Amino acid sequence: MEPEHSDVTTDVAEHMPGACQAVSSILSRVGDKWTVLVVMMLADGPMRFNELKRKIGGVSQRMLTLTLRGLERDGFVSRTMFPTIPPRVDYELTPLGQSLRVPIGELGNWAFEHIGVVVEARAAFDARGIEE
Amino acid sequence: MEPEHSDVTTDVAEHMPGACQAVSSILSRVGDKWTVLVVMMLADGPMRFNELKRKIGGVSQRMLTLTLRGLERDGFVSRTMFPTIPPRVDYELTPLGQSLRVPIGELGNWAFEHIGVVVEARAAFDARGIEE
DNA sequence: CGGTATCCAGGAAGATACTG
DNA sequence: CAGTATCTTCCTGGATACCG
Numbered sequence: 596m597e598p599e600h601s602d603v604t605t606d607v608a609e610h611m612p613g614a615c616q617a618v619s620s621i622l623s624r625v626g627d628k629w630t631v632l633v634v635m636m637l638a639d640g641p642m643r644f645n646e647l648k649r650k651i652g653g654v655s656q657r658m659l660t661l662t663l664r665g666l667e668r669d670g671f672v673s674r675t676m677f678p679t680i681p682p683r684v685d686y687e688l689t690p691l692g693q694s695l696r697v698p699i700g701e702l703g704n705w706a707f708e709h710i711g712v713v714v715e716a717r718a719a720f721d722a723r724g725i726e727e
Numbered sequence: 728m729e730p731e732h733s734d735v736t737t738d739v740a741e742h743m744p745g746a747c748q749a750v751s752s753i754l755s756r757v758g759d760k761w762t763v764l765v766v767m768m769l770a771d772g773p774m775r776f777n778e779l780k781r782k783i784g785g786v787s788q789r790m791l792t793l794t795l796r797g798l799e800r801d802g803f804v805s806r807t808m809f810p811t812i813p814p815r816v817d818y819e820l821t822p823l824g825q826s827l828r829v830p831i832g833e834l835g836n837w838a839f840e841h842i843g844v845v846v847e848a849r850a851a852f853d854a855r856g857i858e859e
Numbered sequence: 860c861g862g863t864a865t866c867c868a869g870g871a872a873g874a875t876a877c878t879g
Numbered sequence: 880c881a882g883t884a885t886c887t888t889c890c891t892g893g894a895t896a897c898c899g
Binding site for chain 3: 643644645656657660676679680681682683684
């Protein structure tokens, strides 16, 4: 921990005009339904489309395509086509995608560690709502 | 790489049956449009509804209410009513909310540091799409 | 196999108006 | 001031069917 970036707090809270939107656009990509799952799946190496689809489970072809396109557009994932028959397409994390794994991994771990408390809080909140 | 994976990677990637959904629900809360902004705003201490609304800017009354309700439900934010006239309501981060600031701060910083590369990647991707 | 195209349902989100 | 209620629009995401 360098004293370089003082605290987590203020670095982002500062209202830079345009940057805020860009940061927000990255955040909402992470928050979407399948992105994190896909990134985690690709952590161990390249994977083919249907392989990815099977491993994730519950994702539609359309959504997986859209998710991968989004990740590719942002430079997190690279797409390699092999013009064989049948065709084969590999998806792989770029170095940028790899580096993204760190913060979302931390967030994932935080979520995992605090699920219990959150679920309890939700139940308590909902219970309060009923008897009023 | 130890065989003992203390690494960020696999901890979450493991498919625990129910936990995955709960983690995902937390992730999508973080990814929504206003949550992170609100949490960052409340970092420095309690704030009133309209104060929050002004500082954020561009958020509708309705969306701010919904966001705060969501955060309150999950136990990230506490809501304190003062039955004065005019009424006054303070929102404040709970200890749980405070602890959430760490991982989302890291994610925010990551995003902030990599905006440039991502924006470039998007432009390159979009440019590729035009001339084909 | 690895997509794209199309259609449709449901939720997210903004604008506006009203209330304690 | 701090909301709720309502209406409308937009976007997300699933199902299905078809193409190279």
